[in-house]
Amino acid sequence: MSKTEREPRPLVWVGHIVLATTDIARANDYWVAAGMRPLENGDGFAILELRGGTHLVLLPSEADVSQGTPCPFDIMVEDVDEAHLRYEKLGFAPSEMSRGDIHDSFTMVDPSGYRVTVNSSHVSEQPV
Numbered sequence: 732m733s734k735t736e737r738e739p740r741p742l743v744w745v746g747h748i749v750l751a752t753t754d755i756a757r758a759n760d761y762w763v764a765a766g767m768r769p770l771e772n773g774d775g776f777a778i779l780e781l782r783g784g785t786h787l788v789l790l791p792s793e794a795d796v797s798q799g800t801p802c803p804f805d806i807m808v809e810d811v812d813e814a815h816l817r818y819e820k821l822g823f824a825p826s827e828m829s830r831g832d833i834h835d836s837f838t839m840v841d842p843s844g845y846r847v848t849v850n851s852s853h854v855s856e857q858p859v
Contacts, residue, residue, distance in 0.1 A: 739858045745785045748804050751792030752843040758789050761842050764821050765806070766814075781806075783859065796844035803845075811835045811851035818849070825849070 752758040759777040763769050767779035767787060777789040808814040811828070815837055818825045823839045834850040841847055 741859065744783045747786045747788050749788045749790055750803070750843070750845070751790050751794070751796075753792055753795060754842060755789050755791060757842040761823075762787060762789075765818070765823075766808070798844045799840060799846045800844055802841070802847040805836075805848040805850055807850045807852045807854070809852055811837070811849065814849060 750758070755775065755777050756772075759769065759772060759779065762779050767781055769777070770780050770786065771778040775791050779787045779789070781787060812835075815825050815828060818839055825837045825839045828835060828837050833853060836848055836850045838846050838848050
């Protein structure tokens with residue numbers, strides 16, 4: 732039996748997501764405070780790690796994002812109510828909680844102006 736046949740997790744995952752920002756240092760600090768792991772902070776970029784090995788790559792942009800522009804990705808957390816309280820204490824000004832059939836969620840705006848949706852987890856019971 733090959734390793735692939737024995738692997739209980741899905742065989743693929745998102746490797747990298749990119750977010751353009753006018754202030755990499757400020758965006759890096761924000762996403763670290765939000766719960767990502769800092770990996771590299773170089774000249775003109777930063778790389779942070781999420782669960783599952785996905786990396787957020789922060790790259791420079793000269794274009795300002797309109798306040799509230801939807802972020803090109805969302806994030807999930809184990810305990811959405813606890814995350815809401817934590818982000819409130821950090822001064823992230825999370826929106827009111829929205830209770831849904833699939834996710835409970837709220838939004839917050841990152842330093843670049845992106846409106847980030849934070850969802851409750853609905854990860855399956857299987858290894859991921």
